[in-house]
Amino acid sequence: MSFMSPVAMADMTQDIEDALNFYHYGKNGAVKFDLNTRFEDVNQDNVRSPALNGKALAASKQPATANAVTSRLRLGLLSPVYHGIQGYAEYQGLYAIDADYNSSLNGKSQYSTIKDPYVNELGQLWLSYAGVPDTLIKGGRQRIKLDDDRFIGNVGWRQIEQTYDSVLITHNNQQLFGLTVNAGYIGNVKSFTSTNQSINAPLLNVNYKLGDYGSIVGYGYWLGYTDPAYYANSNKTFGLRLSNYQKPGDALKLTDNLGVLYTAEWGIQSDYMNSPQHYTENRFNVMGGLTAFNITLQGAMEQKDGIGKNKTFITPLGTNHAFQGWADIFLVTPDNGIRDVFGTLTTTLDRGSVALTGVYHDFYNDTGNIHYGNEWDFMATKKFGKHYTLLTSYAYYNADHFDTDTQK
Template sequence: MHIYFSFKSAIFNFFHLTNENRHCTSSAGVIALLMSLSVQAANVNETIEDGLQFGEQGKYGQVKFDLRYRYENVNTSDNSPVKTAHANTLRLRAGYLTPEFHNVQIYAEYEGNLAMQEDYNSLRNGLTQYEVVADPQEQELNQFWLSYKGLSGTLIKGGRQRIELDNERFIGNDDWRQMEQTFDSVLISNQSVENLTLNFIYIGQIHSVISTRHLVSMPVFNFSYKFGRFSTLTGYGYWLADHEDAINSTQTYGVRLHGEPKLKHDIQLSYDVGYSNQADYKNNPGNYALDRYLIILGAQYVGITLKSGMEQLNGNDIYAFQTPLGTKHDFQGWADKFLVTPGAGVRDIQASIDKSFYGVKFMFAYHYFTDSKGNGEYGNEYDFLVTKHFGKHYQLLAKYAYYDADNSQAAINAGVEKDTQKIWVQGSVNF
């Protein structure tokens, strides 16, 4: 009701201004309307923010919520017997964060996804006649953790929690999906040394994006060190023992160096280079060691950002370098054709350009995929994005991905021989 009267008041003010000043241009009246609506919207946001806090400035804790609607369409080659997927879903996260008491804080969060149109294979609903959209209609306790900050420069957090390490290539929450990935784990993060962050983690169970549980034993070590303003060095060791799928049991070591140095004349460069090695571990039946290489270079000028480079995950035709716990949608194209690396590996040669106009971001990305030796072609992918943020709480997004499969034996062997088109329309509210 408050929102309705605020909007009504804004409209009344607009007509009042135009009636009182008939000699003013219509554009001035429109500007007045937009300014009035902007003020009213800011007041509404402030009212909501205050309402979600208990006591002054959250003295007794605060409520957090995230509401996201999405339509997703997935279509493969015309001769495919699998039907086109249409998914209309609405995801809600709602949580309560306590105030700090003797350096202790607790957070509990519910997550639920409603399938308003379930013409898709969620990997949980049995509708295998449709293409896959991995957003099942499920609900769960998404997070429930306790943290302690009583030691100087140290955070200790235990329970079910979101973990996003580095660029999330190896460990992330995979937040593109409606139900995010969280971890039953203990985390110790130390920042006692200036510019250095040390993370020690033990993960015992994974809650996947399709709301299933997976038992693992995984010690994690990760550090980041900032050199001045423009460079960050990251090193890591991940020891994953998968008790339910032995082929995922791997030990991975690597380094990453990235930064965004500024030059004269408003030119800013960027670089992201990395190397990793992955080998079998614990109950894995294989005996192998494989490499991953990354080099992405970029430049920004007058608001236009250009990037180009390559990521390569090697394979030996039986085993391949895998990242089962990473936020994989952010890598190797939005069509998600390489969520599992083919046995022959994958080389992703890529380029992207993005630019914002009047607060609307436009982005185009191109990917050329081959096996890790560069001999067998998999295909090309074209990705487009348009997104707009309205303040810090609201976002609209439209996204498109087209994977153009190569008619080759390599693509068939890798299971990526089908042309694939994906369309997304999304709106979200987050407080």
């Protein structure tokens, strides 16, 4: 039983993903069993309506506090390797024990939203071929996670995982000291709300490791949605990322007990295919941090520009919960863009089995002259052996000039 976050989810699912890559494990096949049970509460105060010029709704029309007790089951079967070919099939289903919430599909609009629909579905079904040296070719419905999941991710925080009907070629060039190239094509998105979104999306991600100094990444993503309901999500994005931080524990060691963290990233995005507007916007992401004696302190800023409706820098396929506050206020970029200035403090206890994290965010529009609000986030995780994790988190968004006060 666990209450999951993106970090904890990554830890829990990485073992089976390792089994699926380059024969590290699982040559003789494997069975996956993943049960995740959690309670989630969402309380919104002073909810406003655009139809009332931003004025608060009457008390009788404020959404009721949402309470969701859900249990998600994943069952997977990995085949043995045969002449370099391997296959994987996975079922996932969500069962609501307490369903007093708006899943966006269950019609319970009187409650605040928790996007965990009750479904039974095929989560993954793919074949891979590893007969080409240093290369894995995988086709079918699969999980794709690139870099920090900002642009292409599985939305691991939600109970139902986002997967892709796609072909992905991963090449690890051992002659060029850690060059990894991911090239692929996505034809359909099976979203975390269990909807299917038709898309024509080539993608390219090139990662070159710089030894102890991290890695430099160049990427291009062309998202061309073919369903009119999602035309506004169409975009093409190019970017560069220099970072030595991908997961907790990463750092450039200065001494045995002192390390440095850094990230510098820039991206440019513009309209593509069926976009309803013509636009070109930028994203900036910088972070600096120190780690010493199991304590990590980071200061960072992420800015996504915008100049109006459907003219903002967006990340429709990203694991957006992990960015710009766990209260999920900014899953979609505001029309005036967003600048998030934040600090993170993390420590581990009990030989690393306990992790404590606190984050403070201050949100503005992209020019800094409109203060949206601020947010406090807290998380505690405890691992029990290799297979069990207990997690609790709390997020409080204090609204100023955007959205409404929210606790999760």
